[in-house]
Amino acid sequence: MTGYLKLARLSAWPLFSLTFMLTFAVDAHPETDWPYALVGFASLFLFAAFAFALNFYSDKDTDRYQDAEYTKDLDLRHQPLVTGEVTERGCVVFCTVTLIAAVALGFVVSALFGLLVVLSCIISGILYSHPWIRLKAKPVGDILCIAPLGVLLPAAGYLLGAGRMPSSLMMLFWFLVAATFYLATVVSDYQFDIRAGLHTSAVFFGPRGLLMGMVVSCLLSVVVSIFIFNSSHYFSGTRYFAVVAAGGLMLFTVVVWRSLRPLQRRVPVISSRGRWAFIAPGIISLVFLTYGFIKIFTPESLPWDLFSSASGLLQFLVVAQGIS
16 A cells, blocks of 8 residues: 555645645635535546656656655655556556546536646646657657646636636746746756656757756746736736746746756755755645635635735735734
8 A cells, every 4th residue: 555655656745736726725715616626636636646656657667777866755766666566557557547536526526627637637647658658758748748737737726716717828827937947857857867868858958958948938937927917907916926926936047057057966945955845835735725715714804815806905005004
């Protein structure tokens, strides 16, 4: 049983959960169908189990050669298919069960939510990792499979909270943010990919090319965040959050650029802080989940809510003035 829990890569779930918990929470309201939201969360976690397990299956012959000092949420040299804790047949059964369960629960929520889950399974699961396709080992293919996941998961969370799809501008912003973060991990894999004989984006474009792509993606996200900030379509909290997120992304890009030249297999913050870099997002997810359910059950208990009112910033200033 322990081997199958490792196969689901539970250690990565805290970071994974943040991608949809945040958008669910900020868009939740008293009319949110919270029982279906819980079913939706289960569907997304089952998708994660499927995708991680399939990725382990695809990488079973190369993970054994990972560097000991390369820090992720777990030591890939000890993933269950390498250690023998799970057989290949057992992994296939696990992937099949979690895939069917994720899709089935997705359609229990709604046809649109089910479609988002199916697209996630196909693009970031099957196309990315399946041994017959394995776009993760092909130039551009890995990026084109993971960056869309940065849209599908937040959109799924938004749909669970708000009951509708987010705007195209917001989805473009999520795509650029996801692409920027993912490019940093691709660059850090360069030396391993060379040794493993893989022809990934890191090998094809080279570290400098990917770092330049990361800068371009970051700058584009800043431009989009400015459009979001200047749009009256979004609540105050969403507008300010987009700008702050873009500023944080710029800082992350600068740190990555300086730290990965000369090239090394260490992503700043993630590598230096070890597992805390993966646990902290889980704590943040729980905070946002609590915030979301407060908005559903007792919204009157919140003195202000920047994400639920166009005048949220004014409410905040009034409350702050009253406290002072």
